[in-house]
Structures are given as C-alpha cells and as structure tokens.
Amino acid sequence: EPEVTQTPSHQVTQMGQEVILRCVPISNHLYFYWYRQILGQKVEFLVSFYNNEISEKSEIFDDQFSVERPDGSNFTLKIRSTKLEDSAMYFCASSQLRYEQFFGPGTRLTVL
Amino acid sequence: AQSVTQLGSHVSVSEGALVLLRCNYSSSVPPYLFWYVQYPNQGLQLLLKYTSAATLVKGINGFEAEFKKSETSFHLTKPSAHMSDAAEYFCAVSEATGANNLFFGTGTRLTVIP
Numbered sequence: 001e002p003e004v005t006q007t008p009s010h011q012v013t014q015m016g017q018e019v020i021l022r023c024v025p026i027s028n029h030l031y032f033y034w035y036r037q038i039l040g041q042k043v044e045f046l047v048s049f050y051n052n053e054i055s056e057k058s059e060i061f062d063d064q065f066s067v068e069r070p071d072g073s074n075f076t077l078k079i080r081s082t083k084l085e086d087s088a089m090y091f092c093a094s095s096q097l098r099y100e101q102f103f104g105p106g107t108r109l110t111v112l
Numbered sequence: 113a114q115s116v117t118q119l120g121s122h123v124s125v126s127e128g129a130l131v132l133l134r135c136n137y138s139s140s141v142p143p144y145l146f147w148y149v150q151y152p153n154q155g156l157q158l159l160l161k162y163t164s165a166a167t168l169v170k171g172i173n174g175f176e177a178e179f180k181k182s183e184t185s186f187h188l189t190k191p192s193a194h195m196s197d198a199a200e201y202f203c204a205v206s207e208a209t210g211a212n213n214l215f216f217g218t219g220t221r222l223t224v225i226p
Contacts, residue, residue, distance in 0.1 A: 004155075031212075033213065033214075035214070035216075041218070042202075042216045042217060042218045042219065043156070043202060043204075043214075043216040044216070045213040045214060045215065048212075048213050056213055058213075091155060091156065093156075095212075099144045099161065099163050099206060099212055100158065100161060101158075101214065102158070103148070103155040103156040103157070104155050105154055105155040106155050
C-alpha cells in the first residue's frame with residue numbers, strides 16, 4: 001500500500017541553524033501539507049501546497065518557513081533560522097481527493 | 113472558522129466494554145469531519161470520515177461515528193474495546209468548500225484495561 005514517507009525521523013539542530021525536512025508524498029496525490037505537533041499539544045496546520053504554489057498557510061508559517069517541491073516527488077519544509085520553540089513533531093500529508101489526507105510518520109525536530 | 117473540542121483527554125475502558133470518545137465541532141460552513149488514530153511513535157492514521165453523505169460512518173477496526181448537526185457532534189464509538197485499540201485519538205474538521213486544511217482537537221488517550 002502506498003504511503004507517505006519522511007526523512008529524517010529525528011533531527012537535532014542548534015538554535016539559529018537552518019533545517020530541511022523532507023517528505024515523499026504518495027505518487028498520484030496532488031495536495032500536500034505540513035502540520036506540526038508540539039509535545040503534549042494538538043496537531044496544528046502549517047501550510048498547504050497545490051499546483052506548485054502555497055494555497056493556504058497559518059499564522060505559524062512566517063517568513064522563517066518555506067516549502068518547495070523541487071523535483072516532482074519530494075516535498076520539503078525549510079526552517080531558515082530555528083528557534084527553541086520550533087521543537088516539535090512535523091508531519092507531512094498528501095491527498096488525491098481534497099478531503100482525505102494521508103500522513104507520514106513524522107520528523108521529530110529538537111532545537112538546542 | 114473551524115474548531116474542535118474533545119471532551120476528556122484520557123479515557124479508560126475495560127477490554128470488551130463500549131468505547132465512546134466525544135467530539136464537538138464549530139464550523140461556519142458545512143464541515144467535513146474526521147477521526148485519526150496515533151499509535152506510539154507513529155503518524156496519524158485515518159479511522160473514518162464524514163463528507164456529507166450518510167450521517168453514520170463506519171471506519172476501520174470496528175469504529176464508527178455519527179454526525180449530528182443539531183448537536184454539532186461527531187462522537188466515535190466501538191461496541192467492544194480491544195487491547196490493540198489503546199492509542200491517541202484525534203478528531204478533526206475541515207471546510208467542505210474552499211481550503212481543506214485540518215483543524216485538530218487536543219486528542220483523547222484511550223487506555224484499555226485487561
């Protein structure tokens with residue numbers, strides 16, 4: 001069964017460093033998303049991406065964040081200058097139909 | 113704007129007992145509603161979804177949920193709990209029109225007592 005994959009599973013970085021989280025969505029899906037879950041809190045929407053552009057973003061998704069689909073298969077989330085409060089589990093999701101999203105296993109980001 | 117409230121951050125049931133996890137939503141437009149399950153150290157798995165068809169929705173692993181517009185609820189039930197049902201359950205809502213990003217509740221951790 002096709003699934004969304006994410007790498008790495010765990011990323012440790014120093015505050016102020018740039019990180020890139022990678023996702024490979026399911027191959028025939030058209031809509032892509034990033035969510036995050038700070039430890040002990042709810043899952044929060046960050047950004048959605050369709051037709052090679054951002055379709056919607058939340059207040060969390062400020063200028064420090066960017067997304068890219070560089071090669072038609074990968075979908076990346078970049079954080080330019082990480083802060084302590086960026087420590088969270090980051091989930092990638094994709095969907096073929098607009099209302100059924102499939103989630104990856106997540107990348108745990110730890111900012112020291 | 114959409115939001116979800118899950119009553120009870122922790123629910124414990126005995127094996128074989130009824131599981132009831134509560135979810136109430138707020139939406140200014142017709143909603144789509146979802147239940148996701150998260151097992152330890154894993155991602156979110158879709159259990160079931162409501163997309164304006166039948167109000168009683170059946171999902172995987174014997175779970176079902178009923179959309180009640182008058183009560184703005186979408187409670188998740190299972191007649192008989194199994195040990196393997198122990199996990200975190202998230203209710204989520206999205207708009208039926210326009211953007212479809214998900215708004216999640218805070219989750220309910222289900223413990224099944226043998």
